[in-house]
Amino acid sequence: MKKDDCIFCKIAAGEIPSGTLYEDEDFRVILDRGPATKGHALILPKNHFEDLYEIDEETLKKVAVLSKKMVEKMTKALKCDGFNVVQNNKEAAGQTVPHYHLHLIPRYKNDGAHILWNPGDITDEEIQELVKIIKE
Numbered sequence: 001m002k003k004d005d006c007i008f009c010k011i012a013a014g015e016i017p018s019g020t021l022y023e024d025e026d027f028r029v030i031l032d033r034g035p036a037t038k039g040h041a042l043i044l045p046k047n048h049f050e051d052l053y054e055i056d057e058e059t060l061k062k063v064a065v066l067s068k069k070m071v072e073k074m075t076k077a078l079k080c081d082g083f084n085v086v087q088n089n090k091e092a093a094g095q096t097v098p099h100y101h102l103h104l105i106p107r108y109k110n111d112g113a114h115i116l117w118n119p120g121d122i123t124d125e126e127i128q129e130l131v132k133i134i135k136e
């Protein structure tokens with residue numbers, strides 16, 4: 001299912017040209033237009049799901065398998081030293097395009113990209129409290 005005013009639906013359908021690295025009946029993998037590092041790519045499902053809350057399990061499993069294939073292929077081609085696989089959900093988490101997508105970000109030693117977080121502090125009591133809240 002497509003959404004009329006969604007740019008990633010249009011890109012995934014091939015209606016807007018993109019640097020396509022891979023395509024099959026369910027997905028298009030494209031180069032990001034604002035890359036964090038050289039080779040930053042996005043896996044786009046061809047169907048419109050806004051985010052992780054909406055995507056169905058069958059498609060999500062295929063995303064996981066495809067991400068592994070792409071990371072292996074791109075690591076060889078780009079000779080990168082590692083990868084971040086990132087996926088943002090909702091504005092509060094930095095999602096700017098409301099069509100599910102998985103970021104594949106090649107990492108190079110000392111590339112200076114800012115993707116990870118600064119570790120905070122947590123007490124044992126806070127850990128226990130969170131475990132209780134989330135598990136229940």
Ligand code: 5GP
Nearest residue numbers: 018030031032033034035088094095096097
């Ligand atoms: P988000 O912030 O939603 O997780 O990621 C959206 C990503 O899509 C950003 O990295 C941004 O650079 C990329 N992007 C936004 N518009 C376009 C576009 O029209 N073409 C391509 N190739 N990437 C886009």
Ligand code: ZN
Nearest residue numbers: 006009048099
């Ligand atoms: Zn869409």
